[in-house]
Amino acid sequence: MDPLWPISLNTASAVIDDELMDGITIKEYGNISLDNPVFVEGLPDVGLVGVITTSSLIDQLNMELYGHIESDLLPAIMVLHRAELLHPVRLYASGDGRIVLLTSEIALMPASYYPLAYSLIDWAIRNKVSKVISVNGYPVPNRLDIKKPQVFGVGNGKDAVEFLRKHGVEVIEEGFIAGFYALLLRESKKYRIPGLALLGQSFPKYPDPGSAASVIDKLAEMLGIDIDVKPLLEKEDEIKLGLRDLMKQTEGAMRQSHKVIEEHLPAMYR
Numbered sequence: 001m002d003p004l005w006p007i008s009l010n011t012a013s014a015v016i017d018d019e020l021m022d023g024i025t026i027k028e029y030g031n032i033s034l035d036n037p038v039f040v041e042g043l044p045d046v047g048l049v050g051v052i053t054t055s056s057l058i059d060q061l062n063m064e065l066y067g068h069i070e071s072d073l074l075p076a077i078m079v080l081h082r083a084e085l086l087h088p089v090r091l092y093a094s095g096d097g098r099i100v101l102l103t104s105e106i107a108l109m110p111a112s113y114y115p116l117a118y119s120l121i122d123w124a125i126r127n128k129v130s131k132v133i134s135v136n137g138y139p140v141p142n143r144l145d146i147k148k149p150q151v152f153g154v155g156n157g158k159d160a161v162e163f164l165r166k167h168g169v170e171v172i173e174e175g176f177i178a179g180f181y182a183l184l185l186r187e188s189k190k191y192r193i194p195g196l197a198l199l200g201q202s203f204p205k206y207p208d209p210g211s212a213a214s215v216i217d218k219l220a221e222m223l224g225i226d227i228d229v230k231p232l233l234e235k236e237d238e239i240k241l242g243l244r245d246l247m248k249q250t251e252g253a254m255r256q257s258h259k260v261i262e263e264h265l266p267a268m269y270r
Contacts, residue, residue: 016122024112024119028067032093036130038223040101041120043089043108043180044250047137047202048243052212052232053219054103054135058092060227066093066100069119073112079105099223100129107249108180110256117183124193132188132195133222134181135215137202149201149211151218156189160196167222169198179254205251207243209236 040057042050057063068087079088088105108116124132138152153169154177155161164171177185181197188195198218200211213229220227232239 015125016118020118021115021122023071023073024115025070026067026091026119026123027070027087028091029065032064032066032095033097034093034100034127035097036128037093037098037100039120039124039129039132040099040219041132041134041181041184042101043104044106044246045136045179045181045254046139046204047200047206047208047211048247048250049137049200049202049208049212049215050135051103051105051243051246052207052209052239053215054092054101056212056216056227056229056232057099057101057219058103061094061099061225063092063094063099063101065090067091069102069116071112071116073109073115075106077106099225100127105246107246107253109253113180113183117180117187120184121187121191121193124188125191129193132184132193133219134184134195134197135212135219136179136181136197136199137204137208137211138199139204140201141204143201143203143208143211146201149208149214151214152199152201154185154197154199156185156195160194163194163222164196167218169218172199205247207240207247209233209239 040054042054044051068091069089070087074089077088079086089102090104091100091102093100102120140146143149151169153164153171155164155171161171177197185195185197198215200208200215202208202211209232213232216227216229216232
């Protein structure tokens with residue numbers, strides 16, 4: 001997998017202040033040696049596009065459980081899969097250590113956004129992450145009329161923007177971004193880690209496998225990997241039903257987040 005663009009901070013010695021990461025612990029199992037990995041964030045957000053995308057990558061790339069997030073800021077929930085007790089917010093890695101992704105089976109509350117973003121960027125610096133990619137939905141009211149959702153992009157710097165355009169992604173040039181991925185891009189920019197967000201046109205309030213399929217196609221192209229989205233589209237109704245409860249949780253978390261955001265928006269966006 002070729003580098004996406006030149007990296008300027010693989011030798012960074014900076015570490016984020018512990019106070020900013022208060023309450024968040026990233027537990028690594030040490031089962032895979034990382035190799036300047038790409039970090040893909042796919043936490044619950046609009047259309048659960050990130051969750052569906054990361055789930056598909058885990059299955060098709062046979063990614064291994066690499067670690068999990070521990071925090072009193074997360075609900076007191078554990079999940080069971082095939083009788084195995086697991087933390088709901090988990091890290092997976094490819095066998096060659098070139099890709100690490102973050103996914104979650106629970107919605108995150110806004111109170112966890114800042115310390116989690118700081119903790120992940122601290123982890124990225126320590127593990128010489130080559131780039132950060134966030135995958136999310138881009139809500140559109142006419143989603144029912146769209147056969148193949150378009151993927152939009154946001155870059156945290158000139159090189160990231162040029163890379164998005166190179167791969168045929170329409171870059172959002174004006175407006176604002178909000179939520180966890182906005183923090184992740186902000187902090188990665190601060191420490192000169194290339195970062196971008198891929199945003200698939202999505203239903204605002206329903207799980208959207210179709211949007212995830214468009215994002216996966218573009219992400220696979222960027223990473224130089226082969227991912228078949230056909231199984232995802234064939235199980236679209238099943239996936240929507242299975243993620244119904246998580247979508248409800250996520251809606252509630254997003255409403256809380258948007259109320260906080262609206263209070264701090266520049267006047268031109270109100």
